[in-house]
Amino acid sequence: MLFPNSEPPFGGHAGLASAYGKIIRETENPRSIEYRVFDRVTTALEDANLPGTPARERIAAAHDNHELWVTLTCDAASENNALPETLRATIISLGLWVVRETPRVMQQGGSLGDLIAVNRAIMRGLHPASQGND
Numbered sequence: 001m002l003f004p005n006s007e008p009p010f011g012g013h014a015g016l017a018s019a020y021g022k023i024i025r026e027t028e029n030p031r032s033i034e035y036r037v038f039d040r041v042t043t044a045l046e047d048a049n050l051p052g053t054p055a056r057e058r059i060a061a062a063h064d065n066h067e068l069w070v071t072l073t074c075d076a077a078s079e080n081n082a083l084p085e086t087l088r089a090t091i092i093s094l095g096l097w098v099v100r101e102t103p104r105v106m107q108q109g110g111s112l113g114d115l116i117a118v119n120r121a122i123m124r125g126l127h128p129a130s131q132g133n134d
Helices: 014-027 030-048 055-077 085-108 113-126
Strands: none
Touching (some): 030 055, 030 113, 055 085, 055 113
16 A cells, blocks of 8 residues: 555545545555556646646646655655555656656646556556456
């Protein structure tokens, strides 16, 4: 679980997101929730990476991805995080890279492909089918 100490980012209206998040956490596997968050953010990045996509859509997708990774990085850095230290270090390292890479790509107008690839790799690790009998 990537968010053992914090709620997954849902964005939007805090009260509604909090209530929705509570219901989901009580009824769904946490890794499935995390997978869905990554799927939503990554799909937006893929859509934003298509030729001719308006700048505001690229910026919004990149911003959401950036926020996701800031949340992951902060959570992995928490003393109370129960993940193995090597996994926490990997998440922090990837998060710091995403935080540096996002503005570079946005300023230079480059491809979001590398950000998408990192997210897809995380998603493969979170995919519900790979969890056995959780």
